[in-house]
Structures are given as C-alpha cells and as structure tokens.
Amino acid sequence: METQSILIKNVTMPLSPVKKGSVLIENDLILEIGPDGGDQADVVIDGEGKVLIPGLVNTHTHLSMTLLRGMADDLPLQTWLEDYIWPAEAHLEGDHCYAGALLAALEMIRTGTTCCNDMYFFMDEVARALDEAGLRGVVSHGMIDTGDEEKRKKEIRETQRIIDKCHNTAEGRITVALGPHAPYTCSEELLRWSREKANQEDLQIHIHVSETEGEVQNVLESTQKRPFEYLDSLGLLGPDILAAHAVWLSEGEIKLIKERGVKLSHNPVSNMKLASGISPVTRLVEKGVCVSLGTDGAASNNNLDLFQEMKTATLLQKVNLMDPTVLPAGKVMEMATSDGAAALGLEDEIGTIEVGKKADLVLVNMMAPHLTPQRSPLSHLVYSAGGSDVDTVICNGQILMQEKEVLVLDPVEVMEMAQGASEDLLQEVR
Numbered sequence: 001m002e003t004q005s006i007l008i009k010n011v012t013m014p015l016s017p018v019k020k021g022s023v024l025i026e027n028d029l030i031l032e033i034g035p036d037g038g039d040q041a042d043v044v045i046d047g048e049g050k051v052l053i054p055g056l057v058n059t060h061t062h063l064s065m066t067l068l069r070g071m072a073d074d075l076p077l078q079t080w081l082e083d084y085i086w087p088a089e090a091h092l093e094g095d096h097c098y099a100g101a102l103l104a105a106l107e108m109i110r111t112g113t114t115c116c117n118d119m120y121f122f123m124d125e126v127a128r129a130l131d132e133a134g135l136r137g138v139v140s141h142g143m144i145d146t147g148d149e150e151k152r153k154k155e156i157r158e159t160q161r162i163i164d165k166c167h168n169t170a171e172g173r174i175t176v177a178l179g180p181h182a183p184y185t186c187s188e189e190l191l192r193w194s195r196e197k198a199n200q201e202d203l204q205i206h207i208h209v210s211e212t213e214g215e216v217q218n219v220l221e222s223t224q225k226r227p228f229e230y231l232d233s234l235g236l237l238g239p240d241i242l243a244a245h246a247v248w249l250s251e252g253e254i255k256l257i258k259e260r261g262v263k264l265s266h267n268p269v270s271n272m273k274l275a276s277g278i279s280p281v282t283r284l285v286e287k288g289v290c291v292s293l294g295t296d297g298a299a300s301n302n303n304l305d306l307f308q309e310m311k312t313a314t315l316l317q318k319v320n321l322m323d324p325t326v327l328p329a330g331k332v333m334e335m336a337t338s339d340g341a342a343a344l345g346l347e348d349e350i351g352t353i354e355v356g357k358k359a360d361l362v363l364v365n366m367m368a369p370h371l372t373p374q375r376s377p378l379s380h381l382v383y384s385a386g387g388s389d390v391d392t393v394i395c396n397g398q399i400l401m402q403e404k405e406v407l408v409l410d411p412v413e414v415m416e417m418a419q420g421a422s423e424d425l426l427q428e429v430r
C-alpha cells in the first residue's frame with residue numbers, strides 16, 4: 001500500500017498537551033503532533049477556527065434499531081418492548097439490519113462518532129455496514145436463551161459464526177465480542193459459557209445489567225442475589241466486561257464493580273426517556289470506576305448524537321445531586337473518548353490524540369453563533385455544541401467526511417434504503 005499522509009494545521013486541541021498546532025497522519029497512525037510548520041502531506045486540512053478532538057466512542061448501541069426510530073414513544077418500558085419493539089424484531093432479516101446499520105453509520109459520521117460497541121442480530125451485516133462506512137466497531141450477537149437448551153445451542157452457533165466471519169476484519173477496525181443479553185434473559189449455563197469463551201479467545205463481553213428496578217427484583221427473586229453479585233458468583237465479572245446501564249446499584253455492587261475492574265456504559269438519554277432511573281455516575285467516577293457513554297438504540301433515544309449524551313450526562317448528575325460542581329465538562333469529554341476506548345479494551349489504540357495511536361480524529365467547526373465568543377473549547381463542546389457542528393471526520397487515517405461532505409457513503413441513497421427497509425419491516429408487524 002502506498003503511503004498516504006494528512007496534515008491538519010492551525011488547529012486547537014484542548015485534549016492534547018499541544019494546545020494549538022498541527023497533527024501529521026501517516027496511513028492509519030498519528031505520526032507527529034507539534035507546532036505548525038511545513039505543508040508536506042498528500043492532503044492538508046486547515047484547522048483554523050476548528051477544534052480537534054479524538055473520535056467519539058459510543059459504548060452501547062443497537063445500530064439497526066434506527067429503523068424503529070420514533071415508532072413508539074412515551075410508553076412504559078414493558079409496553080414499549082412487548083407491544084412494539086419485540087414484535088417488529090421478530091421479523092428482522094439481514095437486509096433490514098444492514099440498512100439500519102448503514103443509516104446509523106451515516107449518522108455517527110455526521111455527529112463525530114468513529115467507534116461503537118454494538119449488540120444486535122445479523123451482526124455480519126452490521127459489520128459489513130461499518131466496514132463500508134470506514135468506521136471502527138466491536139460487534140456482538142445478542143444472545144437470549146431464557147433457559148431453553150435448544151435456543152442456547154442456536155445462540156452459541158450464531159456467535160461462533162460471527163466470530164469466524166468478522167473478528168479482526170476490515171484492517172482490524174472490526175472485532176467481535178460476546179453478547180449475553182442480560183442476567184434475566186440468559187441462563188446460568190449461557191453466562192458461564194460466555195466467560196469460558198471470552199477467556200479462551202481473549203474476547204470482551206458486552207451485557208446489559210440493572211437497567212430497571214423491576215429487573216433487579218426479578219434477579220433477586222430467582223437467585224437471592226443482586227445482578228452484579230449474581231454475575232460475580234458465576235465468575236463472570238472482570239476487566240473485560242462492559243456492562244450497559246448499571247442504573248440500580250447497591251453500595252456493595254459499586255465496590256464489586258471497582259474490585260473486578262468492570263467497565264460501564266452510561267446511557268442517560270435512554271434511561272430518562274424510558275424512565276428507568278438515574279445511574280450513580282458521580283459516585284462511580286469518584287470510586288475510580290471506568291464509566292463511558294452510550295446512546296443505546298435509536299428507538300429509545302432517539303438519535304446517536306454523543307454531544308447530546310455528554311450534556312445530558314452532566315446535567316442529570318447535577319440536578320440529581322443538587323450540586324452544579326459534579327461531572328465537569330472535561331470529565332464528560334473523557335467519558336466520550338478515552339474512557340470509551342478503555343471500556344472496550346482499546347485504550348492503546350484510540351481515545352486520545354497521541355503519537356503512535358490510530359488516527360481517529362474529529363474536527364468541530366467553532367465558527368457558529370452558539371459557539372461564540374471563542375473561550376473555553378471544552379465548555380463549548382459539552383454545553384453548547386451539537387453533533388451537527390462536526391465538520392471533518394477521520395477514522396483509521398481515512399477521511400470519512402470533509403467540511404460536512406460525507407465521502408464514503410451516498411447519504412440520499414442510504415436514507416432511501418433505510419426508509420424502504422423500515423416500511424418493509426413494520427408492514428410485517430401490522
């Protein structure tokens with residue numbers, strides 16, 4: 001492969017030791033960060049008036065659920081799931097998942113997300129969409145056996161198929177994780193199998209834990225333990241576990257999460273929209289737990305904009321604790337970048353602007369009324385900006401969007417395909 005270099009010059013970098021200067025990218029890596037000088041690169045991007053941040057990391061998504069966006073709002077969780085989401089999902093085919101994931105990929109590019117952690121179905125189709133979009137992702141087949149042995153075998157077979165087909169593909173941008181859906185939908189056998197498989201093949205485990213109070217009660221009744229205690233009794237907890245939600249936690253569970261090195265994905269918008277509750281994020285962060293950010297699926301958010309998620313995360317903690325000093329902008333920005341990378345075990349590759357790391361970078365245009373006067377870039381990014389302020393996106397050294405023009409996908413084609421797939425899917429339900 002021929003060497004390809006990109007120089008981003010005159011750019012402000014609030015999250016790098018060099019606050020203003022240039023970044024030189026060679027192939028997939030950041031080669032140099034320093035003061036401005038020289039124009040020696042295949043592509044030169046002028047960063048004047050822009051801020052460079054690491055590509056955002058969305059640690060809990062169901063990308064293909066973009067097809068279900070807006071179909072059932074303002075409903076209680078069980079009604080939402082049982083009457084709307086599950087009946088629609090029962091008719092899902094690979095083509096739907098591909099179209100939905102491609103739409104999600106387009107939305108992520110437009111809003112500055114370069115890496116996601118996705119759990120759903122037909123994950124080879126999701127991986128294909130991410131690959132075509134040039135994005136990075138960890139994909140897991142969501143396994144649900146509800147104690148049925150035949151179902152368990154089927155789920156394990158599908159997971160193996162996805163590992164064989166997708167793990168470490170797309171120049172290393174796509175990896176596969178294990179996806180036992182949740183402690184209340186998976187049998188003890190399936191959870192134990194996930195731990196063994198993770199150890200054997202050095203894979204991450206992506207699981208929902210303690211999203212709702214009702215689910216904690218269910219696990220308490222059936223196992224006499226709280227969800228994290230139950231998972232620990234099976235030997236499941238460890239630094240390779242990414243637990244999504246973690247809303248309802250006891251003090252003992254917080255201690256356990258810290259001791260086992262479990263990583264969390266906080267999804268404030270989804271938790272608020274479904275009225276699931278408020279995760280004790282401030283307490284977790286104080287304890288030194290790695291808390292990253294996720295949007296959850298578009299059916300319960302209803303978008304994939306991590307800028308909104310950052311602002312919501314900090315506002316929710318402030319009002320909940322009646323303390324405006326908690327979760328300051330700098331920390332929230334870390335949750336969406338370096339903590340997200342660490343949550344996926346990718347801290348050596350992405351999440352910061354550092355020499356030797358993968359070139360997953362996002363330029364935000366600060367020349368806008370709502371971002372004026374130019375003052376603290378971190379404050380503006382968290383409290384004033386939105387995903388639509390993203391100007392240029394680079395992932396693995398490839399420019400995916402430049403000055404708001406998406407180079408890797410045809411946006412109109414992608415939206416039309418998703419519209420068609422959504423109509424096809426929902427027509428089956430009615």
Ligand SMILES: [Zn+2]
Pocket residue numbers: 060061062208244296297
């Ligand atoms: Zn979820």
